[in-house]
Amino acid sequence: MQQIERFYPVGIPGQPWGEAERAQWRARQVPRRSYVEEVVDAVEHLRAHWDVEVYGQLDYAPDAYPLLALHSSDWDDARPVALVTGGVHGYETSGVMGALKFAREHVDDYAGRLNLLVVPCVSPWGYERIQRWNAGAVDPNRAFRAHSPAMEAAALMHLVAPLAGRFLVHIDLHETTDTDESEFRPALAARDGKPFEPGGIPDGFYLVDDSENRQPAFQQAIIAAVERVTHIAPADAEGKMIGSPVVAHGVIEYPLKALGLCAGLTGARYTTTTEVYPDSPSATPEQCNEAQVVAVRAALDYALAHA
Numbered sequence: 072m073q074q075i076e077r078f079y080p081v082g083i084p085g086q087p088w089g090e091a092e093r094a095q096w097r098a099r100q101v102p103r104r105s106y107v108e109e110v111v112d113a114v115e116h117l118r119a120h121w122d123v124e125v126y127g128q129l130d131y132a133p134d135a136y137p138l139l140a141l142h143s144s145d146w147d148d149a150r151p152v153a154l155v156t157g158g159v160h161g162y163e164t165s166g167v168m169g170a171l172k173f174a175r176e177h178v179d180d181y182a183g184r185l186n187l188l189v190v191p192c193v194s195p196w197g198y199e200r201i202q203r204w205n206a207g208a209v210d211p212n213r214a215f216r217a218h219s220p221a222m223e224a225a226a227l228m229h230l231v232a233p234l235a236g237r238f239l240v241h242i243d244l245h246e247t248t249d250t251d252e253s254e255f256r257p258a259l260a261a262r263d264g265k266p267f268e269p270g271g272i273p274d275g276f277y278l279v280d281d282s283e284n285r286q287p288a289f290q291q292a293i294i295a296a297v298e299r300v301t302h303i304a305p306a307d308a309e310g311k312m313i314g315s316p317v318v319a320h321g322v323i324e325y326p327l328k329a330l331g332l333c334a335g336l337t338g339a340r341y342t343t344t345t346e347v348y349p350d351s352p353s354a355t356p357e358q359c360n361e362a363q364v365v366a367v368r369a370a371l372d373y374a375l376a377h378a
């Protein structure tokens with residue numbers, strides 16, 4: 072793991088950022104990969120098997136990004152809906168690549184059984200810059216609420232609103248990386264004028280269940296499937312991961328809706344957030360992508376079997 076700086080190089084320790092500090096932070100963020108080449112072009116190749124919708128556009132001058140969703144081509148309003156989201160945090164690569172891989176390889180497995188809605192990259196600006204926040208230094212995954220301060224979250228909320236009450240399952244694909252500790256948590260502390268308190272990074276895959284809608288058997292079905300692909304993160308010496316109690320093998324809980332998290336967006340019966348660990352010496356990028364796909368399939372299969 073990288074050596075962590077005591078103070079983040081934007082702002083004054085102990086003072087929350089204003090617009091000047093946000094602009095200074097934004098100037099440090101430069102594109103490092105192409106959303107068009109790696110996501111938009113990949114979606115275009117899926118049109119033979121999916122209906123593609125441009126559900127909005129992000130305008131961060133001088134850049135603009137189309138927001139893309141994939142719908143089952145055999146959509147039937149009599150069927151329940153499953154939502155798969157990736158790239159809510161743009162830097163979490165396997166969430167995006169895993170969603171695309173699932174869409175490319177497994178759409179036919181659910182034909183006639185579920186209406187699938189796949190949003191592979193919720194935060195294109197963050198994807199290109201390998202960044203957790205959007206251009207306003209706002210975390211989209213704390214912004215799924217009324218009057219959202221994140222355009223990314225607001226656009227996705229608008230997309231799913233007409234389907235309220237019809238979602239059976241929602242799986243939101245994420246990663247926990249070493250840069251969470253070396254970059255993103257220090258940046259969060261600096262932005263909010265708080266001291267940075269070092270933590271730890273779980274070594275392996277884990278899930279976040281909804282403490283207000285616990286589905287332990289659902290979570291364990293996913294863990295059991297993923298465990299055949301990559302290792303599951305153990306609890307730390309205090310029985311926790313990222314500061315939260317481990318409630319079952321590979322599972323912690325958050326109140327998803329109260330925190331404005333994407334996985335709390337739909338009110339689906341079955342919800343979870345995946346967390347892959349791409350920096351592990353025991354995992355390759357291919358394993359991480361496959362772990363996301365396996366998690367999606369296990370989630371959908373369990374939900375269908377218990378609907």
